Every structure is written in structure tokens, then in C-alpha cells.
Amino acid sequence: MTWKRSGEGVGEGERAIEAVLAEVPAWTGRAVRYRPVAGGLSNSNWRVSIDGDRDYFVKLPGRGTEMFIARHAAHEASRRAETCGFGVEVVGFLPERGVEIFAFVDGFRASTNLDFLRGSVRRNAAAALKAFNDSASLSLTKTIFDQIEEHVAQVAAVGGRVPADHAFLMRRFADAKSAFLAAGLDLVPCMNDTLAGNFMLDANDRVVLVDFEYAANNERSYEMALWFDEMGFELDVEREMIETYWGRVDPMLEARIAVMKALADLKWATWAMIQEAVSALDFDYYKYGTWKHRRARTLFHHPDWHGWLTRL
Template sequence: MIRRKLGEARTRYEQDVEAAIRRVPQWVGREVSYGMLVGGLNNRNWRIEIGGDPRRYFLKIPGEGTEMFIDRVAANEAAVNAHGLGIGPEVLFFDPADGLEVHEFLEGYRACTTTDFSVPQVQDAVLGLYRTLHGGPKLSLTKTIFDLIDEHLEQARMLNAWMPENLDWLLLYYEQARAAFTASGFDLVSCFNDPMPGNFLVSDGKPMKLIDYEFASTNERSYELGVLFCEMFFDEPKTLELIEKYYGSIRSDLVARVYVCRALADMKWASWAVVSRKLNDWDFDLQKYGVWKYMRARDLFLDPRWDGWLRQL
């Protein structure tokens, strides 16, 4: 990591972070050094060191265009709540004008990988984090999975983003799911909504922590599990095992809710991908990712159990 002191900026990004550092009241007049961290998809992330301060800090500069997806005030509320619940880092500074955020740097922790999620102890720790988060205060922002998908579909239309030729067919099944959840009622709790492995931090002998609450909202509880199991490629036996661990039972209605939400998760992130492709020059094939996600949703829509799942919600 290249480290510079305040006043040594050489690139536009370094100029941006120096401007951000000067906005943090606690750091005015202090000796500050900084280095860019790798791994952020939507933002520029930096590790900050302050002369005479034993703690290091994490500074996030929101990326251009991310306001289309992210309510920064809601994200800050979620992060503050998570720290209060003991599952997230302390937030030191937040500017609601543009979402500039500073929190403690979690020393000794590393980000999980998809491989880590194959370890039963990691799976149990994730479910424990979710139980704590879901048992905490509801967030002011309510966005169900249907709100999230609708938002992306509208953005795709506005941006003239590429959409699959069978979108109308996919939307028929999507509307079936909406009608079924509306009829059965939502189980609304504070949800994280974004189980990218790097958002889960582990350290030997310390409890797992959850970071980056940008997509958090009050949402359907079973969606949290559906999107997690979807992203981690869990097979059916593992999915059933973890449903039982989380809920304490393996009732057919709970299984149905999670599986329908698993399909909705693919619809959500497929639609996010095709919109994101229009906003930035990503070093990642978002179009292929979106097509693959739509195909996975289609596979569940065509599962012979689909109609039965809807009736059991």
C-alpha cells in the first residue's frame, strides 16, 4: 500500500481523500497519513493514521452514481445500530450531504472469501450476526425485495439498459411472487441485504463483524436468508440445514419463503448489474453477470415446486 502524508497528493483520488480528511473535525490540525485500500466496488476506501493516536481509521468516499442505489443516511443509521448491537465497527464521523463516512479500522480482522462460507463455524457465525441484526431496531427506511427490484427495473428503463429478451416472461413469475407475499404478509426486520463475502470480517478468537451497510433496509426476513444461500451456492441439503438452524424448525412455509426469495435475489442482482454497467467503466463483465443471474432466477421459476412454494407462503 502506498502511504502519503496530508499535503503529498499526486493523483485525483489522493486529492479527493485529502479534501475529505480536512472535513473531519477530530482531525483538524493533526498529522495525518493515508493509503488506499483495495476491494471496494462502489466507493474509494482509505486507511487513515493519525499522529499520536493508537487507533487507525477507515474512510469511505462514495462513488459517483451510487446515489441511484444507496440511501446514505439509512446506511449510516444501520451502521450506528449495528455498532450498538456489537456486530459492527464504531462510526466516528458521517456527513449526510454526500455520505462521507469514517469508522474504526478493525485491527486483526480479514475479509471472508466464498471458500470461508463452506466452513460450518463460519456459517453459524453469519446466522448469529443475522439473528442479532434482525432482533435490533427496525430501520427508518423500508425497502422490501420488491421495492428494490422495481427500482432497478425503472432505472434500467431510464438508462436504456440491455434487458433479457424473455424479461416479460420473468416478470410474470416475479408478479406471482409479489402477489403471494402480499397475501401471506411480510415478516419485516432490519436486513443487511448484501452478503458479499468481503462484508464479513473474521479474526481468531474474536467475534465475526459485519461491515458496509449501504444496502440495508427494513425488509422481508426470509429474503436475508434467500440471498445469502443464493450467493454462497449452497445446495439443498445445506440450505435446509441452515433454515432449521436459523428458525429452529424446518416448516414447509419457511422453506418456501426462502426458496422464493432465492429466485428474487437473482432477479434483484441481475437488474442491479445491467444498470450498473451503464453507469461506470467497470473492470468486470457486469453484463455477463446479469445474464447469468437472470438465468438462475429462471431455473427456480421453472422448478416444478414453484407453484407449491407460492401456495405455502
């Protein structure tokens, strides 16, 4: 993609990034170039070059993202990941705009689901997640139950679509919440957004975690369940990763993962219905949400559903 200099922007996005660049004191009077970075389902991403010496990654919050994202909390989590040794260097933060500035990680690329067919990538990713999950508590706690309840209210507020079996989905959600609260939550810092593109890889399969916008203290098993869900792991691979992460495989852990996978799909399906109503990005949120709803139903209708709830 073509580099542009400040003052050359022609579209809304380019004018927006130029306005942000003008607010970074350390870059005043320097040669600034920028170009878009592909990817992202709710924000616009930019690579910025200063004096041709060093490049940075700048993320501009998308329209409506304030409904989901507490930017100060995301910034805290980004710095925590850096401290854990599995995050990107955080260079700056513009709190009024909610814009974070990171060092551009040369030699790394966004992973794809195919990369996780390699055991080395899976093991390194699990180690990175565990390091972040095992760190000290974050300021923000937002469990998967909080997230779903918030999204359901937001769908109603923006007039978003709801599926015909919404009442059934909410009954299954309530059953899962009741069972988990009775069993007890293991609240730890979680990314809460473990899709493949948020794992950066180098040529040696080293992993760096990026994008902590949804980070908060949450149930530990949700972090792994969402990751398994996003990767589409086979059952034997899931068990391998459970043992890698927890050091054991047992019916309780497998049950917690299974229930949390259903809740992960319900959460992101509901999120998509909100985005369909408010986002300006060119992405088929309804198709994405419909797919997620279908996967949630597969587990909610599973013959082992009630058995999983008793084993939490």
C-alpha cells in the same frame, strides 16, 4: 499498498480522499496518511492513519450510487449494527458527502466463500444476522419488491440493457409479489447485501458485519435467501442454517427461501445493468448481471415454482 500524506495525491481518487480528510475537524493539523483498500463493487475504500496512533476506514460513495443508497439510512443501520454487538465502531459521518468513518478493525479480515465451509463461521454469521434482524425497525422500509421495481425503472432511465426474456421475468416477479403479499411479510431490519466480503472474521471465527448501504426493513426470509445465494450453500447446509436461525425447518420456510433466492438474483442482475451504464469502476457488471439472470431463470423455470408459491 503505499501510504501517502495529504497533498501527495495525484489521481482523481487520491484527490477525492484528500478533500474528504480535510473536512474532518478532529483531524485538522494532525499527521494524516492514507492508502486504498481493495474490494467494493460501487465505492472506493481507504485506510487512514492519524498521527500513527489509530487507523480508520473511510468509504467514498461511487458515482451513481445515490440512485440506490440513502446515506442517512445506511448510517443509521451502521450504528444499529454497532449497538447489536456485531458491527464496527462508527466514528463519524459527513452527511453532505454521505461519507462514513469507521474504526479500522485490527485482527479481522474480509471473509471469502471458502470460509463458510466451516460450520463455526456459518453459525456465527447466522447469529450476527439474526441479532441485526431482531433489532428495532429502521427508519427506511424498502422490500425486495420495492427494490426490483425501482431498479427496473432505473434501467429504463439510464438506457441500460434488458434481457430478451424481460417480460417473462417480470411475470414471475409479479406472481411472487402477489403470493408473498397474500401470505404476509415479516418485515425486519435487513442488511440486504450479504456477500462474503461483508462478513469480517478474526482468528477465532468471530464475525463482524460491515457495509449497511442497502440496509432497510425487508422480508426476513430475503436476508437468509440472499446469504444462501451468495454462499452457494448445498441444500443440507441451507437446512442446517434455517434450523439454526429459526429453530425449525418446514415446507413454508423452505418455499419462502426458494422464491426469495430467485428474486435476489433478479434484483442484483437488474442492479448490474444500471451499474454497467453509470459506474466508473473497472468491473464487468454485464458479466455479473448475466450470471445472476441465469440463476434467477433456473428457479423461475423450476418445476416446483408454483408449488413454492402456494406454500408461502
